[in-house]
Amino acid sequence: MATVLDIRNITYQVEKQTILNDINWQIEEGSLITVTGPSGSGKSTLMRIIANLQPYSSGEIIYQGKSLDEYDPIKYRQQVSYAFQQPDLFGQTVEDNLRFPYMARNQSFDQNRAYDVLQSVDLSKDYLTRSIDNLSGGEKQRVALIRNIIIMPKVLILDEVTTGLDDVTKTAVRNLIKQVNQSGVTVLQVTHDDAEIKNSDMLVTVANEKLTQNKEE
Amino acid sequence: MSHQLVANNSSVILSFILVLISLYIGWKEKLGVDKEIVIAVVRAIIQLTIVGYVLKYVFKINNWMLTAAIMLFIIFNAAYNAKQRSNKLPQAMWISLLAIFTGTGVSIFVVILTGSIKFVPMQIVPITGMMAGQSMVAVGLCYRNMNSYFKDRREQVMEKLSLGATPLLASKDIIRDSIKTGIQPTIDSAKTLGLVSLPGMMSGLIFAGVDPVLAIKYQIMVSFMLLSNTSLAAIIACYCAYKKYYNSRDQLITD
Numbered sequence: 069m070a071t072v073l074d075i076r077n078i079t080y081q082v083e084k085q086t087i088l089n090d091i092n093w094q095i096e097e098g099s100l101i102t103v104t105g106p107s108g109s110g111k112s113t114l115m116r117i118i119a120n121l122q123p124y125s126s127g128e129i130i131y132q133g134k135s136l137d138e139y140d141p142i143k144y145r146q147q148v149s150y151a152f153q154q155p156d157l158f159g160q161t162v163e164d165n166l167r168f169p170y171m172a173r174n175q176s177f178d179q180n181r182a183y184d185v186l187q188s189v190d191l192s193k194d195y196l197t198r199s200i201d202n203l204s205g206g207e208k209q210r211v212a213l214i215r216n217i218i219i220m221p222k223v224l225i226l227d228e229v230t231t232g233l234d235d236v237t238k239t240a241v242r243n244l245i246k247q248v249n250q251s252g253v254t255v256l257q258v259t260h261d262d263a264e265i266k267n268s269d270m271l272v273t274v275a276n277e278k279l280t281q282n283k284e285e
Numbered sequence: 286m287s288h289q290l291v292a293n294n295s296s297v298i299l300s301f302i303l304v305l306i307s308l309y310i311g312w313k314e315k316l317g318v319d320k321e322i323v324i325a326v327v328r329a330i331i332q333l334t335i336v337g338y339v340l341k342y343v344f345k346i347n348n349w350m351l352t353a354a355i356m357l358f359i360i361f362n363a364a365y366n367a368k369q370r371s372n373k374l375p376q377a378m379w380i381s382l383l384a385i386f387t388g389t390g391v392s393i394f395v396v397i398l399t400g401s402i403k404f405v406p407m408q409i410v411p412i413t414g415m416m417a418g419q420s421m422v423a424v425g426l427c428y429r430n431m432n433s434y435f436k437d438r439r440e441q442v443m444e445k446l447s448l449g450a451t452p453l454l455a456s457k458d459i460i461r462d463s464i465k466t467g468i469q470p471t472i473d474s475a476k477t478l479g480l481v482s483l484p485g486m487m488s489g490l491i492f493a494g495v496d497p498v499l500a501i502k503y504q505i506m507v508s509f510m511l512l513s514n515t516s517l518a519a520i521i522a523c524y525c526a527y528k529k530y531y532n533s534r535d536q537l538i539t540d
């Protein structure tokens with residue numbers, strides 16, 4: 069299989085403190101990879117670097133054979149999409165949030181697609197017009213997640229998006245992630261959840277500034 | 286006329302008693318502003334004395350180039366002051382200069398075109414001062430608010446970027462809210478015009494014995510000018526300043 073992302077010698081330092089040190093990682097196209105590691109080890113930092121949301125100190129990222137620097141940063145982020153660990157919703161309604169990815173691409177909003185993705189995370193159609201102030205924490209989390217997939221990216225990076233959800237919704241979200249992956253999207257998911265780790269093609273651990281790969285059989 | 290303005294030296298010195306009162310309050314309440322009050326008073330005396338003599342000279346020779354130079358000088362100073370409130374925003378001086386120059390310039394240009402005021406120093410200099418002063422406050426407010434919005438809504442801006450937004454789209458709410466807070470004081474004072482305060486220029490005209498109705502006409506014109514001037518300056522400043530929060534990879538800059 070082809071390598072979609074090639075992380076080469078990525079190092080990240082802030083104020084003389086090294087957070088990531090010489091990370092090398094080849095990510096195969098279409099794979100579902102779980103990223104784990106202790107709290108504060110730099111998982112989110114690495115994911116944000118890969119998503120072109122923050123700078124790194126040295127190294128190189130190759131996406132589909134070309135250096136990240138050669139891409140238009142916005143076009144790149146439309147293909148490599150990062151879902152935040154503690155997301156915020158914006159605007160007034162759920163619809164405002166689901167419209168946003170379309171607005172960013174100058175496309176017209178696809179309401180049926182919005183209903184579909186809502187349903188895929190166990191939210192009924194009438195959630196579309198709901199005010200974001202009346203959503204529970206778990207509902208907000210799911211709305212935030214589907215913003216990243218309402219228009220399918222090539223690479224989807226999920227940062228502990230199931231943390232805090234109950235078992236029923238967790239299962240719904242996991243199924244959605246599987247489904248997204250099966251449609252050809254490369255998925256990197258940060259999680260501490262054993263069931264999610266079991267489900268993936270590969271497990272990598274970020275610890276002590278390094279990344280180690282342990283292939284799952 | 287029996288009510289001619291008389292501000293002779295002794296009345297100025299007597300009004301100094303008022304400064305002593307505020308100094309006493311500051312000292313008694315331990316506000317720690319004694320030094321600042323003294324500096325403010327000394328600066329006011331020196332600056333205004335110099336300005337008084339300069340204006341006297343400028344009005345007398347009435348040369349358009351000199352008038353334009355004074356205009357630029359006022360605008361430059363206003364831009365410098367606005368820049369001071371920008372929390373180390375890169376190129377804040379240029380942005381402020383562009384914003385204040387355009388806001389002030391356009392509103393004065395329009396009223397000169399309509400013939401309401403003439404390009405003579407006696408009219409241009411004070412009106413430039415009023416306009417540049419107000420847009421200086423507006424631009425300064427824009428900077429300060431934009432900075433705190435970018436801090437408070439950092440996560441939200443990053444999320445928008447991760448959803449494929451350009452920096453402009455990701456900053457849209459912040460730009461809009463910053464512009465709003467920048468021009469809010471001007472709108473508020475326009476709303477209460479004449480009810481709460483008689484604005485400086487109108488008070489000045491009435492003080493000098495001008496018919497209040499005529500003074501009001503001028504004040505209305507000035508209020509309109511202030512609104513367009515601060516709106517323009519705030520819009521220009523915010524649309525230029527937001528870009529400075531991003532690096533060349535369109536990522537939010539961390540402090």
Ligand SMILES: Nc1ncnc2c1ncn2[C@@H]1O[C@H](COP(=O)(O)OP(=O)(O)OP(=O)(O)O)[C@@H](O)[C@H]1O
Pocket residue numbers: 082087105106107108109110111112113114153539
């Ligand atoms: N801008 C920054 N300045 C200073 N330190 C930072 C900065 N960003 C991240 N860090 C530090 O980098 C380390 C890694 O943070 P990161 O959020 O990537 O960890 P994580 O592995 O995702 O942890 P968690 O599992 O708790 O989410 C932490 O020690 C954090 O304090």
Ligand SMILES: [Mg+2]
Pocket residue numbers: 111112113153227
């Ligand atoms: Mg994290």
